[in-house]
Amino acid sequence: MQISARRHDKTTIFDVSGDIDFANSPEVRQSVLREIREIRASRVVMNLSQVRYIDSSGVASLIEGLKASRDLGSRFILIGLSAPAREVLQLSRLIKVFEIYDNEEQALAS
C-alpha cells in the first residue's frame, strides 16, 4: 500500500494505491486524522481509484476520517472508487454515508 498527499490551499488530496489491510490501515488512519485534526484541512479528498483491496480496518479508517471531519466542520470526500472499494462500501451499506465523486475535478468543483 502506498499513500501520498497533495495540498491545494485548504484541500488535501490523498492518493492511495494497493491493498489496505490490517498491516497498513493504521498508516492511513494516522495520515487522515493528522490532516483533519492538526493541519486543519477544510477538505480532505481520498483518491481510491488505485485501491485493489480494502478490509474492514481500512473502511473503519475512512469512517473515523468522516467522523473527525464532521466534528470539526470540514469535509471528507471519496473519489474514483475502484470496484473493490465500491463493493465493500455497498456491502457495509456505507455508500450513501460518504460524499463521493467520480473524479478530482468534480470534487474540487463541489
Next chain:
Amino acid sequence: MSRMKTFPLPTESNDQEQKSGHRGCLLLMLALYSNPKWLSVVRGTVERLTETLGFPAVQVRSITRAVDEALTNIVRHSYGNRPDQPIAMYFRKTQRGHDGAVQQGLEILLCDQGSAVDMNKLRGRPLKQIRPGGLGLHWIRQAMDTVEFTRKGPTNQLRLVKYLTRTSNTP
C-alpha cells in the same frame, strides 16, 4: 524466530457432513505466524484456490475477504497483536445433499491457540450504526454458508464452509 512453535491441529468437527460419513479431503494446509504482513499472502492463496475450484468471481472475492477478516480477528483478538504466534489453516473438500443433488464445497478451518474468544463479540454490530469496527463479522457471515466457532482445550477453531451453487463442479 528463536524456536519453532507448534502449530495447532484441527479439532474434531460435530457437523452433519462429518456425522453422515463424509470426511473432507485435505486440499491445502497453511502454517503461518500471526504477523499481519502475511495477510496479503493468504489472500493471494485463497483467491487462486477458490478460482481453481470453480467459484464465480464474486464468491472468490467474498470468500477471500471472509478468510482475511477471520485471520485478522485471530491476530487482533486471539493473539492481541503479538506477531509470532502460530496459526494453522486447513482447506478441505466437503459436500452435502441439497435439493436432491450432491453439492460440492470448500471447508476452511482456522486454528489458533490464543485466548478464548468472547462469543458475545462474535455477533458484529447492526449495519445501520455508522461507526468503526464490527464490519468483518458481517462480511464473514454474508460470504459463507456455515460459520462455526469451537474451542477445545487450548485451540480455537473457526470453521467456514462455502458450497458451489453449480452441482457439475467438482472441487
